[in-house]
Amino acid sequence: MSTTAIAPALRTPVSLLTGFLGSGKTTLLGRLIRHPGMADTAVIINEFGEIGLDHHLVEAVSGEAVLLASGCVCCTIRDDLAATLRELHDKRERGEIPAFRRVVIETTGLADPAPIIHSLLKHADVRRLYALDSVISTIDAVNGEAQLDRQPESVKQAAVADRLVLTKTDLADEARTGALLRRLAQLNPEADVVRADRGEVDPARLFEVGALPRHRAAGSCDEPEPGGYLADAVRHVCGPDCGHAGRPGRHDAGIRTHAFRFDQPLDWERVSAWLGGLAYFHGDALLRMKGLLNLRNESAPVAVHAVQHLFHDPVTLARWPDEDRDSRLVFITKGLDREVIADALALAMAED
Numbered sequence: 013m014s015t016t017a018i019a020p021a022l023r024t025p026v027s028l029l030t031g032f033l034g035s036g037k038t039t040l041l042g043r044l045i046r047h048p049g050m051a052d053t054a055v056i057i058n059e060f061g062e063i064g065l066d067h068h069l070v071e072a073v074s075g076e077a078v079l080l081a082s083g084c085v086c087c088t089i090r091d092d093l094a095a096t097l098r099e100l101h102d103k104r105e106r107g108e109i110p111a112f113r114r115v116v117i118e119t120t121g122l123a124d125p126a127p128i129i130h131s132l133l134k135h136a137d138v139r140r141l142y143a144l145d146s147v148i149s150t151i152d153a154v155n156g157e158a159q160l161d162r163q164p165e166s167v168k169q170a171a172v173a174d175r176l177v178l179t180k181t182d183l184a185d186e187a188r189t190g191a192l193l194r195r196l197a198q199l200n201p202e203a204d205v206v207r208a209d210r211g212e213v214d215p216a217r218l219f220e221v222g223a224l225p226r227h228r229a230a231g232s233c234d235e236p237e238p239g240g241y242l243a244d245a246v247r248h249v250c251g252p253d254c255g256h257a258g259r260p261g262r263h264d265a266g267i268r269t270h271a272f273r274f275d276q277p278l279d280w281e282r283v284s285a286w287l288g289g290l291a292y293f294h295g296d297a298l299l300r301m302k303g304l305l306n307l308r309n310e311s312a313p314v315a316v317h318a319v320q321h322l323f324h325d326p327v328t329l330a331r332w333p334d335e336d337r338d339s340r341l342v343f344i345t346k347g348l349d350r351e352v353i354a355d356a357l358a359l360a361m362a363e364d
């Protein structure tokens with residue numbers, strides 16, 4: 013990689029897309045990258061859980077850096093964010109991937125965005141090539157208030173954003189949405205609030221909002237930079253000894269990821285009884301469930317989502333992302349043991 017400095021105006025803008033588990037980041041991203049004005053975007057997805065599914069749900073992709081049908085490039089973070097950003101830049105220079113003009117990084121739903129923002133602003137290599145454009149946080153109109161009450165990460169995600177994207181307003185009544193908006197106005201009065209119906213939003217309301225002096229001024233971003241800070245920041249988001257990587261960790265010992273895989277096609281009635289029952293009876297502890305299902309009598313995969321008590325309508329995808337035809341589900345829970353999920357599964361499968 014060349015070490016020549018790049019003029020500030022020529023640095024590639026990077027936006028950070030954050031928001032609590034299941035608040036609609038992938039849905040928003042999936043719509044945004046199909047917008048004609050967003051065709052030359054590189055998307056970086058960082059996932060929580062033993063089974064990454066988001067890159068499949070954005071579009072059927074697998075691998076390190078993949079060209080999407082929309083013309084955008086998509087990759088997942090493997091080692092650290094700085095390395096991923098450098099590699100994307102180098103591949104673009106060598107003409108191995110399309111000449112993307114912007115980058116959007118989707119964080120995990122449990123990420124504290126402050127260290128990532130810090131890294132984007134402070135890491136020398138990253139700063140030379142990229143400029144932080146905007147921080148966008150999705151807020152779930154149905155679950156947002158409870159998440160702000162219980163999950164400190166969700167408060168941080170809302171507090172550092174330039175744009176707050178209110179999702180699922182079609183599912184929340186106006187009183188609930190109004191209360192949430194008042195709370196957000198107190199938490200982050202400077203952020204613009206944009207409503208997105210199932211991810212539908214004008215990209216101009218989210219991107220190219222300037223140089224973000226606000227983040228430079230933010231205390232959390234001005235701490236002295238230890239060596240290899242970016243790697244630390246990303247390990248914080250999803251690293252080997254971090255609870256966010258799916259094992260009990262130091263950040264939140266109560267949060268667990270439970271992955272399930274099935275090699276035989278499943279019966280929808282039974283699966284929906286299992287998942288619907290879990291959301292109904294254990295929604296407080298069920299931070300997030302997502303899955304890709306191979307259902308009996310269905311040739312295409314079906315995506316299922318739940319966020320706390322809300323079990324979203326299943327969505328049939330256009331095609332399988334790869335050769336893998338197993339059903340895969342990930343549950344991110346706080347205070348819900350795997351045995352409870354497995355027992356509910358056994359019950360749903362056994363019932364007539």
Ligand SMILES: Nc1nc2c(ncn2[C@@H]2O[C@H](COP(=O)(O)OP(=O)(O)OP(=O)(O)O)[C@@H](O)[C@H]2O)c(=O)[nH]1
Binds near residue numbers: 031037039179
């Ligand atoms: N009705 C409705 N559903 C929505 C809306 N936005 C997102 N959803 C649904 O909410 C569920 C979760 O959405 P995702 O986009 O996967 O959420 P996410 O933030 O990427 O989830 P994680 O990556 O697990 O944190 C899916 O079933 C979406 O279809 C919306 O505006 N209205």
